[in-house]
Amino acid sequence: MNKSNFFRKIFIVLSVLILIDKGLGAILQHYYSKIRHGEQGRTTYIIDSCISETIILGSSRAAHHYASPVISDLLHTTTYNAGKDKQRLRYSLALLNMIYRRYSPKQIILDLNPTAFEKNENGLDELSVLLPYYRSHPEIRSIVNERNRFEWIKTYSDLYRFNSLPLKILFNNLSSERDANESAGYVPLVIHKELIPFTPDSLPASQPIDNTIVDCFKKIITLVKDHGSRLIVVVSPIYYKLPENLKTLEMAKSICANEQISFLDYSQLRQFLDHGPEMFLDKGHLNDSSAIVFSTLLSEDLRKLQ
């Protein structure tokens, strides 16, 4: 092979790659935005369509603990649960940025994981769920770019932004599942099999505090304040025995007190722990019926706060 033949082949491969990347990327983008259910449907709905007055943010504990229809009924407001499995505060900040681009909800409930400020072994990989929104929402780019130094280069590829998603896009477009808006984002954890009994262990050994996550928490407070919404930070029940001086909770309490933000800690509420594991699906998550009890309790407390 001579030099010109080699570079001709490189040119052909690159040209065809760019064409396919843009073409297939556009198709994937089109069908992704049409998804109306499942995790992707919920995320797209909250970013593009939701106009609820109260928004619930957080991880899986938010998604499964806050029965938004119950909260809506009791507070006479509209509520959407935007909690998402495996996500942490960076995701909440990104989501909030995208929501505020469109409208300002009256109230934000942020579910705080008792170890939220600790270093996470999964690092920032979880933020890949935001890649499909990277192009259309410039306000999240700086957050997604934190994944690694070269993320901004990788996102030039449209296919990369839909990495691991083609089958989900296909199945969700073919599926006849209910609409993302039907349960106002709440994802109940229904017990469908015999549970392996578990006991209230202590939390696994704590990790060092990640100051970038603490900054993220502070940014959420600033953002919510700047847009005139009310922020309530909530720690929902957990079946682990929490030490009294858990760093995340101590720091969060102190930050909230300084910023005059309501901080409600239900993590060790006897009402949930005294029943043994029957109110929980696992050590970190309430089951559906307990989530309704918790949502009722929270709504009553929120009403008192108002």
Next chain:
Amino acid sequence: MLFNSFPFLIFFLVVTIAYYVIPHKWRWLLLLIASCYFYAFLIPAYLLVLFLIISIDFAAGLLIESNQGRLRRFYLGLSILSNLTVLGIFKYHNFFVENINHLTGLFSSKPVSFAIWELALPVGLSFHTFQAMSYTIEVYKGKQKAERKFGIYALYVMFYPQLVAGPIERPQHLIPQFYQIHPVSYNGISAGLKWMLWGFFMKVVVADRLGIYVDYIFKNADAHSRLALLTAVFFYSFQIYCDFAGYSLIAIGTAKAMGFTLTNNFKRPYFASSLRNFWKRWNISLSQWFRDYVYFPMGGSRVSVSKYIFNILVVFILSGLWHGANWTFILWGLFHGLFILFEYLKRKVVPRLIFSKYIGITTTFLSVSLCWIFFRSQNIHEAFIIIKRICSPNTIQSIGGEFDERSLLVYSFLGIFSIISTEFISEFFSGRFQLLHNPKEWIRLTTCIGLIIVILLFGVFDGSQFIYFQF
């Protein structure tokens, strides 16, 4: 630096272009600096450990060559002892100390408690110490002249494509290549890029995808069903193969792009019809190292049956220990040894049957997969829990269990299917139906484009390490 990272792509491009741009006499220096940079990306301080090994073995090579008789043996022994001491300090100290502490605790009311050292294992230490040892042994045997240039010898140990996970090269194969002039060969570059592409596919599309499910199941093995555990073991067999073979292909491709030829480390191991055959196809360079430097000097197979059994077990237990300082690896090696001995006895008793090759492929794969359970488990207890659960029937028969990423399972099976089908074609239809090396240009180019698209769409880009880096 990890092969499956963006910085590596830039590094590869810069080094390869620079390699062809600068005059031949400076190329070794460029490669040495690049290799240091490549290694320093991981833990810079361990460059000192590497240079210690290099300095000792370089001096030992010269001393072995310039002396006669007992002194030659003395210097060889000193070199081997130095390498094994470095390995012992970083890799085996804590293992032995923990076991001694445990044993004294069993037999004494006042147990001895030796201190555990908090030392991180230098990446790929077992690979480059073995490569360094092969140099002094070959010089001792008179098959390799002692290298006079320290820089060239350092490059032999540190050559970045094979620095952290092999292939373990013999000096007579690699060192002369540093002296050869490699003109720009577009065929070579093209071939290298294709090897790299297939290696990336094996690593990021297949191995890392399988790893997500395997990690999930192995993390809490006693909570999963028999089917889920069987699937995880099956996946792990392919994860470790694609991870290691993927690394080797990227290494071979990277070197090829600069005109170097490295040893092919894998030859479709899961199509081996016996365990003996498996070890001629899996991590070939390590198998040959143990064969030439341990097994043959012990007498190999030309000894009495009892000595043969002893030789096989010693070699495989050492091979297990080479992989890691844990009883799981020792048992992994021991079981491989026992399976080989079983095959040896079977050959003497049972006549060859029809379809014996296909039966052999199946039983070999099953035996190897069973051994992988020990290799993957954190401890022996965990390994036996997995085996016990696989053997005992239970009610929940779901592959996924609580695993909610069903699409990942589909990708995983598709990945395995692509590997099996490609290797099946290579194994049984050699030379035909090839895609990356097809005589028709448009098929080659389409395959390259297809692979890049698949990598972009289905690759796992979490920067996960190669499994063999820990060895």
